[in-house]
Amino acid sequence: MSDQEGPLLRAPTTGGSNKRALKVAGLTFLAGVLIVGQAFTTYMVFSQKERLTVLERHSVRLEELGRRATVMRTPVKMARPMSSLPLFMDIAETAPKVTSAPPPKTEMTQCQLQAAGLVQVQLPSYKPSCDKNGDFEAQQCWETANKCWCVDKTGTMLQDSMVDGPAKCGQE
Template structure:
């Protein structure tokens, strides 16, 4: 069992000599860098495979939830496409504070007597526009009225304000501002 050529040579080197082996230092040469590249690519491939398996697991575990969401979506779609016999009336938003300025005791008494049209005769143009009884030039805009039913000096809509003539609500040219417009009494006496 012994090989005659190698029988005189020690297995790990000379037995009388002490050799130091530095295990922590990387081996030099192209073989070690190639080994690192192969190990890195192998590790990357393993991470990608594990992430794909995790995604597949989560999708399968959420399958019942996805099915119930699809069923709800189908139910909502059939309800929306199904015709309705009665339409729902739209309600116009009007703050309650504006209602107290529009109505007084005399208007309530005339409305209760059943004479139609009397209440709109008692309202000013500003009050009718505020109540939505008269159309305005800008959709969605409702003017501000004072206690006498005249237009407030300053009108605002969507963060823009301007000055108006209190009698007819006409905008004063050049008064449109982003934010608060400073309207003074002298502005109205010039017109």
């Protein structure tokens, strides 16, 4: 080496600057992780806020439906009181078993089907009146509108027979 090139200045190799750089890099990394964690937490809270609002609305709606159901619920009629159940079981065990044929099913007439609500009727809340044979009675009335009219046995309305109040069916 020549003197003109000059001596190279070298720093002592004690390792102090590397340790400092690692500490700064580590603290920077930790700060970055903390900032990202806070940002993620904030994002999750705001994204769940909409779901919480929807859930709260559904909860209020269910409470409302529950209140309506309890108000509109009719009591259930029991066939037998529960206190008589053991007595009933004792009788059933000692009584001889008799097999019988079920009673024959009779077909319902159109009037009976409409009166029972099994067949849809054109007028709301109207139930026809049936005689003992199941035929339509001569006078039919719709209580809601206070209208009456005359019909034949099949339920066909007689022309120009609708009046306010009772109708004069078969009477002239």
